[in-house]
Amino acid sequence: MPKQTFLNLDESKRKLITDAFLREFATKPFDVASLTVVVKKIGIAKGSIYQYFEDKLDLFLYLVGVCSTTKFKYIGHIERKDYPDFWFYFRALYEHGVQFDLENPLQSQFLFQLMENLHSPSIKHLYQEMLEQSVAGFEEMVKHEVAIGLFRKDIPIQVMGFMLYKVGVSIQEHLIQFRVINPKISIEKNIPIYKGKKDKLMLTVDHYIQLVKPSFDKKSNQ
Amino acid sequence: MPKQTFLNLDESKRKLITDAFLREFATKPFDVASLTVVVKKIGIAKGSIYQYFEDKLDLFLYLVGVCSTTKFKYIGHIERKDYPDFWFYFRALYEHGVQFDLENPLQSQFLFQLMENLHSPSIKHLYQEMLEQSVAGFEEMVKHEVAIGLFRKDIPIQVMGFMLYKVGVSIQEHLIQFRVINPKISIEKNIPIYKGKKDKLMLTVDHYIQLVKPSFDKKSNQ
DNA sequence: TATCTTTATGACCAGGTAGTCATACTTAGA
DNA sequence: TCTAAGTATGACTACCTGGTCATAAAGATA
Numbered sequence: 193m194p195k196q197t198f199l200n201l202d203e204s205k206r207k208l209i210t211d212a213f214l215r216e217f218a219t220k221p222f223d224v225a226s227l228t229v230v231v232k233k234i235g236i237a238k239g240s241i242y243q244y245f246e247d248k249l250d251l252f253l254y255l256v257g258v259c260s261t262t263k264f265k266y267i268g269h270i271e272r273k274d275y276p277d278f279w280f281y282f283r284a285l286y287e288h289g290v291q292f293d294l295e296n297p298l299q300s301q302f303l304f305q306l307m308e309n310l311h312s313p314s315i316k317h318l319y320q321e322m323l324e325q326s327v328a329g330f331e332e333m334v335k336h337e338v339a340i341g342l343f344r345k346d347i348p349i350q351v352m353g354f355m356l357y358k359v360g361v362s363i364q365e366h367l368i369q370f371r372v373i374n375p376k377i378s379i380e381k382n383i384p385i386y387k388g389k390k391d392k393l394m395l396t397v398d399h400y401i402q403l404v405k406p407s408f409d410k411k412s413n414q
Numbered sequence: 415m416p417k418q419t420f421l422n423l424d425e426s427k428r429k430l431i432t433d434a435f436l437r438e439f440a441t442k443p444f445d446v447a448s449l450t451v452v453v454k455k456i457g458i459a460k461g462s463i464y465q466y467f468e469d470k471l472d473l474f475l476y477l478v479g480v481c482s483t484t485k486f487k488y489i490g491h492i493e494r495k496d497y498p499d500f501w502f503y504f505r506a507l508y509e510h511g512v513q514f515d516l517e518n519p520l521q522s523q524f525l526f527q528l529m530e531n532l533h534s535p536s537i538k539h540l541y542q543e544m545l546e547q548s549v550a551g552f553e554e555m556v557k558h559e560v561a562i563g564l565f566r567k568d569i570p571i572q573v574m575g576f577m578l579y580k581v582g583v584s585i586q587e588h589l590i591q592f593r594v595i596n597p598k599i600s601i602e603k604n605i606p607i608y609k610g611k612k613d614k615l616m617l618t619v620d621h622y623i624q625l626v627k628p629s630f631d632k633k634s635n636q
Numbered sequence: 637t638a639t640c641t642t643t644a645t646g647a648c649c650a651g652g653t654a655g656t657c658a659t660a661c662t663t664a665g666a
Numbered sequence: 667t668c669t670a671a672g673t674a675t676g677a678c679t680a681c682c683t684g685g686t687c688a689t690a691a692a693g694a695t696a
Contacts, residue, residue, distance in 0.1 A: 197642075197643070200643085201643090220535055221445070221535070223443070223445070223446055224534065224535055226682085226683070227683085227684070227685090228682080228684080236644080236645090237644060238685085239644070239645055239687080240643080240644060240645075241685095242685065243642095243643065243644075247684075247685075248684065248685090309533075311443060311530055311531075312443065312446065313441075324591075347625050348621060350588075350592060351588065351618070351621045351622060352625065354584065354587075354588050354591060355584060355622070355625060355626070358580055358581075358587075362576065362580045365580075366572075366573065366576050369576060370572055396573070399569060399570060399573045400573060400577070402568070402569060403569045403573055403574065403577060404577070404626075404629050406628040406629050407625050407626050407627075407628050419672075419673070422672080422673090423673095448652085448653070448654095449653085449654070449655090450652080459674060459675040460654090460655085460676070461655090461656075461674070461675055462673080463655095464654090464655065464656075465674075469655075470655090
C-alpha cells in the first residue's frame with residue numbers, strides 16, 4: 193500500500209508518477225524495470241519514491257490495483273444472465289475491454305503485458321496467484337454452463353476451464369503475432385492498442401468463437 | 415557459435431559446463447541468469463567462459479542448439495503419413511517427447527522453460543523468431559489437414575494454426591497449473607519432469623484431444 | 637515572523653552484473 | 667629438455683541496481 197505521503201500529493205503529480213511507472217512496467221519484466229531510469233525521466237529524486245512506497249513491489253502492486261479497478265468499471269457490470277449463451281457473453285467482455293483500452297491506453301497496456309512481465313523470479317508467487325485466480329474464474333464459468341446443460345460434460349471441468357482461459361489469452365496473442373496490434377509501439381507513441389482496430393479485433397474474436405464453440409457446446413443429440 | 419577452445423575440451427568438462435548453464439537458464443530468464451553465479455558453482459574462472467564463447471548470448475544459443483538437436487532425434491522421425499489422422503500423430507509427438515524428457519531431463523527442462531525465459535528485453539527478437547517458427551509449423555500441419563479434407567475449411571488457417579500451437583503449449587501448462595508436474599523442483603532434484611507421470615500426461619493429452627477435436631475436424635455432413 | 641510538520645533531495649551504500657586482459661599454467665612436439 | 671601453442675585465471679573495469687538517510691526546502695499554523 194502506498195504511504196500517506198503519496199496519497200496527499202495533488203492529482204497531477206500522482207498521475208505523472210503513476211503513468212511513468214505504468215509505462216516502465218508495461219515494457220519490461222519486473223526484475224528488469226528500473227526505478228532509477230524512471231525517476232530520471234520524470235525529474236524527481238530517487239528518494240521520493242521511497243517516501244511514497246515501501247519498495248518496488250509495493251509500487252508495482254499499487255499499479256496493479258489502479259488498473260484492475262479501472263477495468264472493472266468497464267466490464268464489472270457485464271453479467272452472464274443478460275446473454276442467451278456463453279459466447280455472446282464472452283464476446284461482450286471483449287467489446288467492453290476495447291472501450292477500456294481506448295479510454296485508458298496506458299493502463300490497458302500495463303494489464304496487457306502483466307502476466308508476461310510477472311515472469312521475474314522475485315515475484316513468481318504473484319504470477320502463480322494471479323494465474324490461479326484467472327483460471328479459477330474460467331472454471332466457474334464452465335461449471336455454470338455445464339450445470340445449465342449448454343456445455344458438454346464428458347471432459348473434466350479443469351481441462352475445459354484452462355482451455356477457455358487459454359482461448360481468451362490466445363486471441364490477443366494472435367493479434368500481436370499477425371501484426372494487427374503492436375503493444376510495444378502503442379506504448380511508445382502513447383496511443384491505445386486497439387485504436388482503429390476494433391473491427392479487426394472483433395472479427396478475430398468471432399473466428400475464435402466459431403472455431404472453439406464445437407469443443408465446448410453440448411452436441412444437440414447428447 | 416562456441417570457439418574452437420570449447421570444442422577442444424574433453425567431453426566431461428564440456429558436459430560439466432553445459433549442464434551447469436542449462437540448469438541456470440532453465441530456472442531464470444535470460445537477463446536474470448548469472449554467469450558469475452554459475453562459474454562460482456562449478457569452480458571455473460569467469461574468464462574461461464569468454465575463452466569458450468563470444469558472450470552470454472552465444473552461450474545461450476549453443477545450449478538451444480544442443481537441446482534442439484537431441485530432441486529432434488526423438489521426434490524427428492515421426493511422420494504424419496504413418497498415422498490415420500492428425501490426432502494420433504499429435505499424440506505420438508507427446509509420447510516420444512516424454513522419452514526425450516526421461517533420458518535428457520536437463521535438456522528437456524531447458525526447452526520446457528525456453529519460451530518463458532526468452533521474455534527478456536535483450537533477446538526479444540529471438541523470442542519473436544522462435545515463436546514465429548513454431549506457429550508456422552503448426553500452420554503447415556493445419557494446411558495439410560485441410561487439403562486432405564480432414565480439417566474444416568471455414569476458419570482462417572492462421573487462426574487454426576495458432577490455436578493448435580496454443581493447445582500444444584496449454585497441455586504442459588495445465589500439468590503445471592494443477593500440480594501434476596513441477597519443473598522447478600525437478601530441476602533442483604535433477605529428476606525428469608515426467609518421471610512416473612507418463613500416464614497422467616497422456617491422459618491429459620487425450621482429454622485435450624477429445625476436447626478440441628470437434629473444433630478442427632470437418633463435420634461429417636459438410 | 638517564528639515554529640512545527642510535511643515533502644523533496646541526491647550523495648551514498650552494498651551488492652550485483654557482463655565482459656576484459658595480462659599473466660601463469662599445461663600440454664604437446666622436437 | 668626446451669619451445670611454442672593452447673588453456674586457465676581472477677583481479678579489474680565500467681556500469682547498473684534497489685534502497686537509505688541526513689539534510690534542505692516548502693507549507694501550514696499561530
